[in-house]
Amino acid sequence: MRRRAVVFHGTGATPDVCWYGWLAGRLRARGYEVEVPHHPGTNVEPIATFLPRVLAAHRFDAGTVLVGHSGGAALLLALLQELTEPVAQAVLVAGYWRPPGEEAEPVLRESYDWERVRAGARELCFVNSVEDPYGCDAQQGLEMLQRLGGTLVVRPRGHFGDADDPCERLPLLERLIGGDDERQDPRGG
Template identity: 80%
Template sequence: MTRRAIVFHGTGAGPGACWYGWLAGRLRERGWEVEVPHHPGTNVEPVATFLPRVLAAHAFDADTVLVGHSGGAALLLALLEHLGRSGVAVAHAVLVAGYHRPPGAAREPVLQEGYDWALVRRGARELTFLNSVRDPYGCDAQQGLEMLGHLGGTLVVRPEGHFGDADDPCSELPLLERLLL
């Protein structure tokens, strides 16, 4: 069985940002197939029109591991809800600096109006949330705790900030690697 991972970047980022390439390299060294796609519409286009293109661009099955950072993590909620509705469950979904409600005053097109939490939960056999007590954008431990309450899984809370942004590039994230292996 070959494990596959798809790493979804955050808002305004791309495959070369923060720890994405580092994680992909570490997983490939262990024999994983890894995609780090560029989806510039993340949190720019409404998720209802953006999600079908994401679904068409990738294959999802029981050997797939999904990793999303920030806006990419929020995208995973809609993606998992769709998979749960279709009867597909990925092996593991990790939401890094994830959120399910607007973390600030800005509009968040990546979020749905609401979620069918049972369907989201059905979309992954294992769920992990990695949030920070010091996230400057509001993708914080409270958001992680709320998602944990809706979905179960595992919540890891750290003091690291946003786990990668312009002010904190975070080129490696060893904790994430350990959570996946």
């Protein structure tokens, strides 16, 4: 089965900022087919109308790795809940499941079916920071871990890329994303 990766950018971002292109290149060198799509509706358009277009625009199967940053990570929660076949792995960088601040977050659902979200990926990884300036912090990561299981990595690294912190490389992601060996389902052994 061909390994694929889809990297979803954050709110207001584009595929050519921070570590997205770097990660795509590293994964391509490991044999992955990689997409870094531009979805300008991320966290702008309500998830109920935005999500069907995202689901239709990409292929999601057992060989797929999903990576989302900030609003793109929040998007992954809704996306995973809708999948009929689990992807290999989902990595949520500076992710959140509840509003991290005072502003509206159209990418979030009012509630989640955590069992269905969990069933959408064989492996879940959360990467959050204790110093996130937007509230996509280690507490959000811990709350997702408690609801979904998986692996939580906490770093003192801000938002892992934004206007004040370009973060052009994020080597941790390359280490977290599945290697050449077959990954076991953490729920079954």
